[in-house]
Amino acid sequence: MKPVLAEILVPGEAGTGCALVLTAPISFWGGVAPRTGRIADVRHPQYGAVIGGKVLFVPGTIGSSSASAVLMELVHAGKAPAALVLHEPDAILLLGLIVAREMGWPTPVAVKLDKTRFADMARRVSVGKDGLIVSAVTP
């Protein structure tokens, strides 16, 4: 895939990591363990995967308005994804990054990309501070 310049939803640190492409919407509260970053919803197709350090592709979000608290808790514990790529902006989830920034904690960049392009991703991906998504980064 050619590099693509994505819209920045919340500015933050550039990140490189393995791509973790979620194939179903996720509820962060109840769906991701706040202490470990492991996907804890047994009905989710990526159940058991750890989101920490990954470039996380999120096709959609569902569920509780405490999603922001879970994401901020992961940021604070150093277990957040390396970067977040969302199909559409989700104010509740991204509030976790906005508040973490206000707290002065380093946060990963969050960008917007149409979910139809998620399948193009190679195993490793980087997302720049400017929103540039580069797939097939050599390790």
Added chain:
Amino acid sequence: MLLTAAESAIAAGQNGEGAAMAMRIVADAARLLGAPRLIPIASAHIDGALYHGDSGTLFAERLVEGKAQVSVRSTLNVGALDLMGCSRQRLHGGERDMARRMMRAYRQLGCEPSWTCAPYQAGHRPTLGTDVAWGESNAVVFCNSVLGARTNRYGDFLDIACAISGRAPDHGLHRRENRVATLIFDLSALSPAFLASEIAWPVLGSLYGRTVGDAVGIVTGVAPSPGEDRLKAFGAAAASSGAVGLFHIAGVTPEAPDIETATGGASVPRIAVTAAMAADAQARLSTAGKTDRIDAVAIGSPHLSAAEFDQLEQALAGRRTVVPLYACTGRHVLAALDQSARRRALEALGVIVVVDTCVVVTPIMIDLPDGVLMTNSGKFAHYAPGNTGYAVLYASLEDCVESAVAGRPVFSEEAWR
């Protein structure tokens, strides 16, 4: 220009760093939502004081250090601890300390120590058409639907930021055009006996939420009004099974004197609810399968009103329970219970009154991997399996009490079947 000059000055620190942080958070949320401006709010109900991890405590304490204060009336939803000491929580050491620090920080910000998920029964009732910023899904849906005030679902952090700034993004259910019903949920085929029963409302709420998702609907075929406690149960169940923020009931709720008013005169799809659909929805509230055991009974999600305690006492009729019966409520009800020594009488019968919190948000019930919990609450039925590990049996209040007394599930014949 999202912010006015005055709002920009606050965001830049004119009124101190805490107020600035709050204004910036509201402005960032507004940008993400695509809201054109902020609007003033008249009150807030804050769900953010429930402990999920240390970062939330540190955030609240940062606001306190920055000398922030809420600028509108702000009630608090449940915390993780029963500060009245009626029940015990199994939070330990560091976690207990951080949960307590979090509850204290929200007090220091000027929030009222209401610690209830039913603030609308604790004297916090914004009037028709008022913009407010409320959190807690059942409180949001009651505020919009039964009181006719206007709020979106304000989650952790944004709720307190709105309360401090006195502003909310002009978006969603604050705007009249988004409050119009786009479907009819018709109950007229259900028997009047069923609609008059207590059990109907959590069941129908659960069905409604699963059917409509986040749409605004109008419920028809309901007369007379089922009363406030049943509307509370309907909304709480609907907001658990779906993302419901507002419902209308024709002839009952304030923005729906009739169907035409609620739909804006548009022709909308109609869902005809059948007795079979209601029976299926009721069956789905239970997860325990066929069992002859129960380990506990929990009622009070949303928190019990004074009237619901009357019903509990009538059903118990002085009999002692065999399994613990947890009755969750707010301190607004506790005061009245204590005055007349009613709490002590209930406790002597095996009732555990849980105040300021509830059994699904913090560990209160003993850890029991294959435990069975009976409840009359659609919301408890929805969240108990994931949050407590107990399987659920759903039943009416009367059957919950009979079962607690018998120590095994008791289901009475239901007249409407």
